[in-house]
Amino acid sequence: MGTWFVAQDAWVVMAVGVAWFSLLYLGTGALSILLAAVMQRFGYGRRLDPRPVTGAQLRRELGASGSSILVFGLGLVVPWGMLRLGWAGLAVAPSGWQVALEIVLLFFWNELHFYACHRLLHTRALRRFHVMHHRSHVATPWSTYAFHPVEAAMLGSVPLLPMLVHDFSFAALMTLPVLSIVLNNLGHANYEASARAPARGWRAASRRHHLHHACYHGNYGFLLEVFDRMFGSVLPLDAADAVIARQRASDTGARRP
Ligand SMILES: [Zn+2]
Ligand SMILES: [Zn+2]
Numbered sequence: 001m002g003t004w005f006v007a008q009d010a011w012v013v014m015a016v017g018v019a020w021f022s023l024l025y026l027g028t029g030a031l032s033i034l035l036a037a038v039m040q041r042f043g044y045g046r047r048l049d050p051r052p053v054t055g056a057q058l059r060r061e062l063g064a065s066g067s068s069i070l071v072f073g074l075g076l077v078v079p080w081g082m083l084r085l086g087w088a089g090l091a092v093a094p095s096g097w098q099v100a101l102e103i104v105l106l107f108f109w110n111e112l113h114f115y116a117c118h119r120l121l122h123t124r125a126l127r128r129f130h131v132m133h134h135r136s137h138v139a140t141p142w143s144t145y146a147f148h149p150v151e152a153a154m155l156g157s158v159p160l161l162p163m164l165v166h167d168f169s170f171a172a173l174m175t176l177p178v179l180s181i182v183l184n185n186l187g188h189a190n191y192e193a194s195a196r197a198p199a200r201g202w203r204a205a206s207r208r209h210h211l212h213h214a215c216y217h218g219n220y221g222f223l224l225e226v227f228d229r230m231f232g233s234v235l236p237l238d239a240a241d242a243v244i245a246r247q248r249a250s251d252t253g254a255r256r257p
Contacts, residue, residue, distance in 0.1 A: 002090040002170030006083045013080045018073030024181045025065055025145050032141040036191040045193045048210040049138045049240070051247060057135075058142055064132055065145035071152035072145075072177070079159055079173070087164065094169035102172035103179070109162055110180055115227040117154045118220045126150075139188040139213045144181060183223050198237050207237070214240035 005013070039045045082088040091098065121130035129150040136143040147155065159176055162168065186202075187209035194203045205223045212219040218235035221228045228234045 001174075005080065005170065006090070008080075010077050010080070013076050014074045016073075017076030018069060020076075021069045021072045021145075021177065024177060025069060028181045028185045029141040029144065032185040032189050035193070036189055039191070039193055044195060045191055046197060048190050048192055048207055049214060049244065051138050051244060053138050053140055057138075058140065061136060061140060061142040061146040064147060065142060067149055068145040068147045068152035071149050072156045075153065075156050078157075079163060082160070082163060089167040090173075091167045091169040094171070099169045099171045102166075102168050103175050106159070106162065106168075106172060106176045107179060110158055110176065110183075111222055111224050112227070113158045113161075114155065115221050117151075119231075121151060121154070122217070122220065134213065134216060137213055139190050139210055141185050141188055143188050143213075144184040187222060208235070211235045211237075211239050214243050 008016075036045075036047075040047070079088070083090065091102075094102075120126050129148040132148045133143065133146055133151065136146060145152070158180070159168075159173055163173070183205070186205045189206050190210055192199050192203065192206050194200075198204060198207055202223055204225070208219045208221070208225065208228075212235070215235060218233050218239065219228055220233055225234065
């Protein structure tokens with residue numbers, strides 16, 4: 001598969017890339033909505049932000065995600081070009097253990113890379129590129145790729161540095177965007193899949209990222225809380241309560257005759 005990928009023309013790589021990221025976005029988004037509906041039906045877990053999501057928000061998220069899919073898909077020529085030019089290589093006949101270990105490494109790298117990019121996107125210099133993602137005060141599975149193209153390019157660069165220092169297996173590299181969108185969906189599901197509230201461990205990622213969308217500052221990490229703990233940016237569990245209550249009160253006031 002890796003040899004096939006490297007042998008293709010640039011336009012084939014880009015077309016496959018756009019199809020691949022479209023499939024990941026639409027497939028995992030639909031699955032996330034379905035799973036939340038089933039869990040809600042059986043009384044397991046809870047919706048986190050009760051504020052309604054408008055049709056305009058969903059249309060904006062789908063449009064912005066479409067442009068990110070183009071950035072990710074067309075951008076696949078960068079790692080392809082690195083392989084063609086010999087700047088990077090692919091592992092030959094890797095063992096199952098090697099693939100598994102590489103996936104674990106890429107997972108941790110993805111968390112660190114996301115945290116660093118996200119902190120940069122919250123600086124005065126770059127925040128104008130991040131406001132598009134934060135227009136969704138209530139996260140939805142369709143906000144997973146709703147980025148400005150500059151943010152999409154920053155986040156999409158995640159495999160490049162590791163590829164320069166190690167010959168990864170093609171399977172591990174292909175797993176990275178799958179892993180990333182699954183975690184992304186967990187963060188943007190606006191649904192806590194846990195019997196107890198607040199959830200603990202990896203299931204707390206939904207609440208953490210919901211708080212980031214509702215409050216803007218704090219909880220910059222993704223699945224792991226470790227970097228937010230390290231840099232003192234953890235949000236308290238009730239951080240969004242006042243914001244949500246304020247908006248609901250103003251909505252109720254606006255509806256009153
Ligand atoms: Zn942010
Ligand atoms: Zn988000």
